[in-house]
Amino acid sequence: MGNKAAKKPISTELTDKQILLLKTNTKFTEQEIREWHAGFIRDCPNGKLDKKKFLEIYQQFYPGGKAQKYCKYAFDVFDKNNDGVIDFEEFLISISASSEGDLDDRLQIAFDLYDISNDGLIDQKELTTLLTAMYDLVGEEDRKGDKDPKKRAADIITKLDATGDKKLNRAEFVMGCKQDPVLRKLLAPNV
Known part of the structure; x- marks a missing residue:
């Protein structure tokens, strides 16, 4: 007690x-x-x-x-x-x-959503999990080719991973989403 x-x-x-x-x-x-x-x-x-x-x-x-x-x-x-x-x-x-927050604040909240382990990093497994959950949420059933969550997660990490550790830290995620409107729409659709 x-x-x-x-x-x-x-x-x-x-x-x-x-x-x-x-x-x-x-x-x-x-x-x-x-x-x-x-x-x-x-x-x-x-x-x-x-x-x-x-x-x-x-x-x-x-x-x-x-x-x-x-x-x-x-x-x-x-x-x-x-x-x-x-x-x-x-x-x-x-x-x-x-x-209503500024773009950085909203992207940081999106980062927190993807960082399932709360370790300050997003790995491919976490990204795949959330992409799959987002597809489920919006009823997206076509998950072949470029829409395959695992492939898409790997491609995103490769594209945004500036440190080469195969994980995204908060700065890499925010900067990558700010620089790529297509990625921002995918990873943070309400931003």
Whole structure:
């Protein structure tokens, strides 16, 4: 009992302190923050977004695809404190960074998604896993030739790997995506 860290209580009420924090860390106005919060609480009345609900939401946006694998990795990126749920602050800061942040910030979030092992590097296996999950998400079934996830991952690593270690570090990933719009659209479609 004494070893467990106390979880911060999740309130469904938005405090002035939270609004100030979110205004400071996002580009949202107070009104926009309140609107996002109302929608979040409507979808998650207890103030917590769990993996099951996260998947349900993604499935609404990608009805023709299989969202399970992609959501597993995306959820972990949003759940900054690794407590198994996404609270409103984690949600809005992640939404803001991935949709309104500058290009470098958005590409860094994409890097975090691909870095499944959290070791600061993306290897071919991780890249193949996420490319496969992205194909599943959008319902892409043609995976032959250049669309084969394993081949595509190998080609991307070869193209972006400046250090020659057959892995991509954050700088290589970000720079490569910034310099190649086709690659950016593939690896970070919402950027």
